[in-house]
Amino acid sequence: MKNPVITPTREVRIFCAASCVGHDEKKGPLGDCFDLHDDKDTFGQKTWEGSESEMQRLALNAALAKAKLKSEDIDLLLAGDLLNQCIGSSFGLLSFQIPYLGLYGACSTAAESILLASLLCGGGYVKRAAAVTSSHNCSAERQFRYPIEYGGQRTPTSQWTVTGSGAFLLENAASGGSGSVQVAQVMPGRAIDKGITDANNMGAAMAPAALDTLDRYFRATGTAPSDFDLILTGDLGREGSKILRDLCAAAGFPIDSVHSDCGLLIYPPDSAGADKHAGGSGCGCSAVVLASHILPQLEKGILRDILFIGTGALMNPMSIQQGNSIPSIAHLVRLTSVQDIN
């Protein structure tokens, strides 16, 4: 493929977003940004899986309410989560009755859903699309590791699955979209496997995928890290972020001065008593940080041009038990502030 970077045919805006989080996320440094939260993490449901679905419903509901739209105003839902067979999304979004395409990109799904929504809106296929993703610490722990009641010891490189859901509404600007954040370009990632087999070190598995995506993007566009206000990775955490910065420096494009990671932004460090070890992870991590902390800065023009790189580890517990290493992926979305462009 000569140029893997794709530009939506018509201008596409993220015109509204909303987030819904649990107790620990609300108490974290970004707590004030989030739209909805539940201190008990249950969201009134009897099962953790039900709680995760309810977060998706609440996040999309909140986004629609903020935009003063009804579900019939949205032409297409693009959604996914980490649960087996993506039941967080299928149950959570059932009541909206919007045509629905399910995605699986592990923790990169927020970026994947925005990427596809922007191309479909930009191609004139749909007027408005919603991109929704979630993760829940308790449903993820018992599915991927141990039930939380077991009290399993966590390694220093392990990350903490964020309890949260983010919903983004996108619209083709030609059809009246009034948002001030534009999806300027997107680039799908490739699955990359560098042989990491430690399921408690997802950051190390995902960092090479982020490097591959950044390297291909910079080559294809002739840009460099300094051209951007921010290079925001999804959930590499402390370990993966350090590895990515080292890899980028070795590849000749150091990113230290512009790099940040949603998994590092959402919780305080362990030295402040957070017990989150290497930081946040999960589909919900990058979704809620982007929706509620980063987008407002783009809307105000505080940030003008950023690369958002959703990172995901494409494994499951059985693939690890069978001795396989962890393929990872990183999808890129370039977001610009329309304040700056006009």
Next chain:
Amino acid sequence: MKNPVITPTREVRIFCAASCVGHDEKKGPLGDCFDLHDDKDTFGQKTWEGSESEMQRLALNAALAKAKLKSEDIDLLLAGDLLNQCIGSSFGLLSFQIPYLGLYGACSTAAESILLASLLCGGGYVKRAAAVTSSHNCSAERQFRYPIEYGGQRTPTSQWTVTGSGAFLLENAASGGSGSVQVAQVMPGRAIDKGITDANNMGAAMAPAALDTLDRYFRATGTAPSDFDLILTGDLGREGSKILRDLCAAAGFPIDSVHSDCGLLIYPPDSAGADKHAGGSGCGCSAVVLASHILPQLEKGILRDILFIGTGALMNPMSIQQGNSIPSIAHLVRLTSVQDIN
């Protein structure tokens, strides 16, 4: 949404397809159609999950070989399967190093992947895309029900997960695509839940989703069942097909004379000793039947205008254990023979 039907902006063709199946599928009535098979169902791998991944690799490899293309000639992969976290696709397609977007639509994923590939090729975003899906009876049985060694008794309404993978190559006709099967229109399905809780009767859960999609399509386009040579559902099986036909007749558009179902085509009836009960199911079912039995008839102009409706049940074993009913979805792809159009 005023009109949920979407037409690719430029003409898009499925210019090549290939399939890879297991023992029982090869011995079935369509056995001669399939490109590759392994009588032992292992495809030389040590685990059933590895076998499923290997089928995806073989199917895409075969499609590329038939088209005389290399992996770098394909701009984008759209793929998915039934395994937790879609590891069939991520491991199976890793070696191609093609930008990859993972999908989850349960057994509707073949239709979902063709739908998205046609819109992205038709929008001019990519020149060529590949849509790949799979299921494997042994990996699905142990994940969704019991390991096959357990010998669990199956109910009469239960379906048999097909061991198979199908790969489709799509190209925008303006960029030189020479195939003779056009993706004329597509329509994403809505998640529909009519309260079915019996995980051994997926046909009953999925039939109402197929009805919803057909009903919306006929209303939006002003067409009727008699306008098509074939209305092909993915894997409703015997039980679900009967329910869909009854539902369509009650809704005023009987489909009996043009309806067929991939799950009914792939195996002989139990009266002939097949032991497949209500028929085939799984992502691989509609993928291999479409790729190797239906597409050749469109290529030759024997079929001229068909509706392919991928059906999927969006549950997992835990959602069933927690007492939830089974939301389902049906994505529509209208395929026409270019022989007829020109």
